[in-house]
Amino acid sequence: MQPTTTGENRTGAAVSEEGVQAMLQANERWAPAEAPDTTLAQADRCVFIMEADSVGSIPPPVTIQGMLKTGLDKIMGHRPDMLMDKIGERIAFERTGTRLYDALILKYEALTEAGGVPAMPVPLDASGDDVASTLQRIRAEEHEHFLMLCDVMRSLGGDPTAQTPCADVAATASMGLMQVVTDPRTTLAQSLNAMLTAELTDNAGWELLVALAEDAGNTELVQQFQRAMAEEDEHLITVKSWVSALAAAPATTVAA
Template sequence: MKKLAEKKPEKLIDLLHERLTFERTGVKLYDRVLSLMAASKEPQILGMLDTMQAYRDEEAEHQQWLEEQIRALGGDANGVSERSRLVATESRGIEEVILREDVDLHHLFHALLAAELVDNAGWDLLVALAEEADDDDALDAFTLRQAEEEDHLEYLSQTIARYAESQVFGEQLQLPTEP
């Protein structure tokens, strides 16, 4: 990440703080969804638990990795930045949906999909910046996490599509069990 941080490390730290804030939010969102899924009596929902737990664990790994990168650049992983405040404000609506007491699992998956769309865009930006800086180490690290986030996005997209098909066509719901 040295090449990427050469000119304005404080701006890179700000971008990393943005991702970190969103990853922390993602872990919290997945924890809530997982707790409600685990309480479900539906075999299809229970069949999704392992995949969703793996995604939650990847979000937690992203969080830890970002904290390490911020510290390595001389930043405070527990600090607040301009972009992290923006992301915290933007994600409040998604959190509000997921943290409500009377929420349907379908709505939880929809809110997670919205969060994953934003998450993917953040990693896409970091990948593009690493490419522009010709920073192969940062590019490799960002690309790995971007690919994981794309898996999350694809799985949740399939889940939402299956809910929509069931509702629109009156078919029995068939949720994905494996990514």
């Protein structure tokens, strides 16, 4: 007689009721009687935190004009290093965002061609484009934001190819999102969940960048950043609507 299956393990294989009971019994038998004491480990980690070097440093301006402007901003009380660090962060994130949408478009096209999403109830966005066209448009706008930020960094005397500390952290943090979207096992809805995380982070980053530009008194930058932020707001609304629609869809192949 075949054992009764009650669920799946981490690899997706069915787990019998007997197997579940065996795992529970093993957990009760081998689990420590008391919670482990992590005091020493935490103390070591505190020492490492206090003694560790920083992730990196802000590269100095590469032009004389940039050096003069940075020095003047410091005298006037602004924080040009912070602004350039956050611009570097957005450069890194918009680069990753472009690649994320490349991967998402590929997955959407592959699943659509294979009939994996025949009746996906994804609503049209405000532009009236279909899903494929909307994905292409968002991808193009992410790339435009990347190019605009590179131009801004150059105008401030910085190097857009330099990895600022916040850019390094942003690239590391977004690695998991890329792994989710490029994993062939993840559904379209699961990939869109990762994109929602990216868009929420991206929107918050643009809000901060606008605030820093306003604090620096750079009206031109404020206008450029606000235009990008308005497009990012639309991206967020669109992705949220897709995630909600797929979560409510009856088809298990696209369920989140």
